[in-house]
Amino acid sequence: MTHKLAVANLNAYYGQAHILFDVAFTVAPGEVVALLGRNGAGKSTTFLSIMAMVERRSGTVLFEGDDVSRLPTYAIARRGLGFVPENRRIFADLTVEENLMVGRQAPRPGAPGWTPETLFALFPNLAEMRKRPGGRMSGGEQQMLTIARTLMGNPSLVLLDEPSEGLAPKIVEQMAAAILTMKREGLAIVLSEQNLHFARLISDRAVILEKGRVRFSGSLAELEARPDIRDAYLAV
């Protein structure tokens, strides 16, 4: 089977600043890959580049074997590549149900299908606040909503940008459980994190970025065996 996602030679720029240097990694169907690196390493920029949401970038992005690097953002999302940005970016004036409605796409063969009801089962907290505006939810609830919103598009792969950032330990556990459920449904996931704590609960493989370059790529077991790499490139 080919890769679900194959990124190669990815370069990205903000104005004159060169941020990503030939970033490359692959994701197999149903696989969870952790994209690790300290703050400012280029994780978010990698995701934004895949989604065509940075001003200027070059390289190839193969999704299910097709080059999507020339497509506009919405067309990439329509192919089943879901994106959960950092800082949540929920629509603050829209209710929980309305936020989910925005994410809705037709069911996709070969990808797990979601409805508001199955998502409320995945994130029970949300079920209790269907009519609440997104702006009046706690950080953890917002994080759940933003994931649920992306799942409404029935993606076959999601890019999750630091889903555990700023969450209370209890919520982090819920989040890990939810992501494992997503994985069990057959979803491929790329998860960005600054450290291993959360990523090791769910990931199969890890890719480490530093200053916009890939410094390590291998299984989680291989990474666990290399404390030097962990100390050099990851936050504690």
Add this chain to the structure above:
Amino acid sequence: MQLVFVQFMTGLASAASLFLVASGLSIIFGVTRIVNFAHGAFYMLGAYVAYTLTDRFTGAFGFWFALLAAAAIVAIVGCLLEMTLLRRIYQAPELFQLLATFGVTLMVQDLVLLIWGPEDLVGPRAPGLAGAVEIFGKRIPSYDLFLIALGPLVLAGLWLLFHRTRWGVLVRAATLDRSMVAALGINQKWLFTGVFGLGVFLAALGGALQIPRDAVNHGMDLRIIVEAFVVVVIGGLGSTTGAFVAAILVSQLNAFGILVLPKISLVLVFLVMAVVLVVRPWGLFGTRPPPAQASIGMAVRPWRPLAPGEIAVAAAVVAAVALMPLWLGHYALTVASEILIFVLFAASLHLLMSVGGLASFGHAAYFGLGAYGAAFVVKAAGLPMLAAIAAGPLLAALGAAVVGWFAVSLSGVYFAMLTLAFSQIVWSIAFQWVDVTGGDNGILGLWPDAFAASPAAFFWLTLAVVTPALVWLHMVIFSPFGYALRAVRDSELRAEAIGIDRRRVQWIAFVIAGTAAGLGGALFAFLKGSIFPDVMAIPTSVDGLVMVLLGGVETVLGPIVGAVVFKALAMWLISQTDYSKLVLGAVVVALVVAFPKGIVGTLADWRDRLTARRGAGPSDAEASADATAAEPPAGTMAPAPSPATVAGRTRP
């Protein structure tokens, strides 16, 4: 008491159309971030098309069908405009968007003239609603009652659309975070087109609904757009509820203003708008708008004052201009004087919009105030011309001080709308206050003193006034004050961190610009020998903006070149065709889309490219190296730069 009631009902009925237009404007802005100046044009088109269709389709069913069909047809035109023009300028600075849509307004004015002719057209009464209903002993037209009921119905309908349909929810989501909506798989292109179509539909319906009340005429577009701007400034841009409440407020102020201050009724609206701005700068129901995506004037070649060699060139140019009376005839000299005056006008606006980053859409007000100020001094005090030319700008300075005080608390589109609304109020005072200003008849007999009576002498006088004024403006740009002004333009936060008081700096710039414009206005009064309210109407303000744009917004000498070229072209055009607005509007649109750097900016680009190619000197080599670095690498995925990003690209 009965009179009050009648006025109240009239005000409510007028509010309906105003609400439709303003809510359309608000909805479009919410999603696309474009303030659609052409909204008034669509309102007018709605009325004209409805006039034609009600002629064709009669009977009760035919009439209502005609109104809806008119709105739908105009909405389709709006969608086509969005797809062909607006899609190209979504990333452009706000000023360009406003100007492009104003260009469309100009074109529509002439198209309407071509299609429907110059006469006011009186449409049919609404079948079944032609009579009146007696309430409290007063007869209220039933059509007014229908309109009064319609407003809340439309508000409710919009609420349902935005809360009970997926499309409406998508629109609200896009208003909050456009790129997130795209990341969720929604093609914004069609969302934008749909929203624009909806907004235009509302405006056109507002126009169509007016035909049983008022004659369809050519002034409708600008009148309604100014009122709609006032409404959204008061109600809050992006809020339909705000548009509803503010439309009622403004309509009531208009209705009662006639009773309370018959001479200057619009002053009431002015006062209310001023109070709202002080208490709630983003309007009653508005929220602080997101920062502009690209501001004008920023990220340009570093400006520098004229080098000694260039000063010599400038002096030679002035000397050459001074010799023009030797070979130009009377008419040509009058034209040349007018061009000189507008050079000063454009340069004064440039200080505000390019140096200060504040695009005023009402700069003509200060030009006009200067002219009226000079006229008052001559007529009331009987002072000689030179005293009048010196005193006239004081009135402009006063007006700019008052308006500027409110205006600088805002920026971007709010600033543009506010300055436009204030200028329109100044205009209407000149128009309404007949005892003082002569109203529409203007003030006549402002002849220059004997020594400047000949066209040549007046030309020299103009040159002798305009040249030092330009030099002074140039010195202001390169004074510490000018640097502070640019600092707040480029980064308000950083400028305030080093102790620059943004509001104070911008307010002073507003007053300086207004005073300089007023000086031009005072000269203009004597050049023409008369002064009419129209000199401070919207077209003059927009002419100024186009001059600066044509010359090059991001250049120092742009306004001078732009004013000369624009004024000469415009005068030539008017002599050549009856449809100069059509051509002018098309030119404005083309400028914004294809030529946003203007003449001076483009010439400077050529010069840079030429010197870079020759590769002479280290600084040039650096420039060329940078130019290549700025090119995306081969096989890049970057979208083709839009004109606006080209305009905004930095060069060392």
